[in-house]
Amino acid sequence: AELSDVAAAQAWFVPVGLLIGLALLAVDRLCALALPPQSVAVIDVIALVVFTGALHLDGLADTSDGLLGAYDRERRLAIMRDTRAGTYAVVALVSVLALKWAGISALPGNARFEALVLTPAAARFAMLAVIATFPYARESGAGAGFHSAASPVPLIAGAAVSLAASVVLFGPAGVYVLLFATGCGLAVGATSNALVGGVTGDVYGAALEIAEACTFVFVAALAHHGWLDAWLFR
Numbered sequence: 001a002e003l004s005d006v007a008a009a010q011a012w013f014v015p016v017g018l019l020i021g022l023a024l025l026a027v028d029r030l031c032a033l034a035l036p037p038q039s040v041a042v043i044d045v046i047a048l049v050v051f052t053g054a055l056h057l058d059g060l061a062d063t064s065d066g067l068l069g070a071y072d073r074e075r076r077l078a079i080m081r082d083t084r085a086g087t088y089a090v091v092a093l094v095s096v097l098a099l100k101w102a103g104i105s106a107l108p109g110n111a112r113f114e115a116l117v118l119t120p121a122a123a124r125f126a127m128l129a130v131i132a133t134f135p136y137a138r139e140s141g142a143g144a145g146f147h148s149a150a151s152p153v154p155l156i157a158g159a160a161v162s163l164a165a166s167v168v169l170f171g172p173a174g175v176y177v178l179l180f181a182t183g184c185g186l187a188v189g190a191t192s193n194a195l196v197g198g199v200t201g202d203v204y205g206a207a208l209e210i211a212e213a214c215t216f217v218f219v220a221a222l223a224h225h226g227w228l229d230a231w232l233f234r
Contacts, residue, residue, distance in 0.1 A: 010146060010154035013128055014161045017121030020051050041105035045097055048120070048212075059205020060096060061089035063192070066202070072194050077137060080202050092206075096213045103216025111219065111223035114169035115229050122178050123156045123212035124163040126157055126185025130199060130207045134189045137198030146204070171231030173222070180218050184211040 031040045049057065066080030068088040079086075086094075102110045107115050131146050132155045166174030185207040192203045199207075220227035 010128060010131065011157045013124040013154075014121050014165075015156040018117065018161070018165060020048070021117035021121040023051060024048060024120065028112075028116055038105050041101050044095035044104050044116070046101045048100065049097075056205035056208045057093060057096070059202040060092055061085050062202040063188075063200075063206035064088040064092035067192060067195050073080065076196050077200070080200060089204045096209050099213035100216055103180045103213065103218075103220045106220035106224065107216070108180075108220075108223050110229050112168045113172075113220060115219040117180070118165055118169050118174070118177065119212055119215045121153055121162050121165055122215055123185070125158045125178065126211035127204050127208040129182050130189035130204060131184050133186060134193045135198040137192070137196045137200050137203075146201070166221035167231075167232065170228060173228050176222075177215065177219055177228070181211045181215040184214045197218070212214045 018199045024047055026046060028040055028044050032042050039219070051215065062082070065082070065086040065088045066076045066078075069086055070076045070078050104116070132152075162178055168174075170177060188207040188210050189199050189203060192199045192206075198228060201204045
């Protein structure tokens with residue numbers, strides 16, 4: 001794709017995340033009509049996988065095998081290109097999916113709708129931040145175009161949309177949710193940067209998945225302690 005097309009696509013990451021969140025909310029409400037909360041949470045997790053075609057989970061698996069399964073840069077990058085899933089990949093996938101279930105199943109009614117809508121968008125802004133912040137570790141690759149096309153425009157657009165959504169849904173406290181998700185993504189990027197001198201397309205996916213899973217748990221914890229509540233739609 002042309003770099004201009006890739007750059008334009010980045011501006012849509014956060015709005016697409018909001019659409020995914022709305023679709024997730026619809027699945028959640030429909031399933032809640034017939035199933036207990038724990039079962040609904042499982043279906044919500046599966047729905048997130050279906051909505052994205054497991055694309056980012058594949059990145060998480062490859063990143064986990066590569067970064068954790070070797071001790072030098074070239075070997076790590078080679079493992080990340082290997083389509084076979086190793087032990088670290090399996091553990092990472094199970095852990096992230098379990099975290100999502102734990103977070104979603106623990107969401108109370110006064111924050112559930114908002115968290116389901118906001119979290120996929122916040123995680124996609126976290127991925128945008130990783131794309132813009134860290135160098136690309138390879139000369140070419142599936143994610144190289146996104147890094148090459150990175151500019152302040154999609155990052156600022158993503159920040160504006162995700163920040164507005166956060167405040168509309170959770171009030172001023174929503175800023176903390178967005179900052180937390182972004183921090184999780186940047187932590188993944190920083191780890192990759194330290195180990196292989198940059199990030200890859202797989203790392204982008206891993207950053208999104210880890211940010212999404214941790215943010216569901218974070219929102220559930222804040223809401224459980226009464227530190228976060230729905231703001232506009234009470």
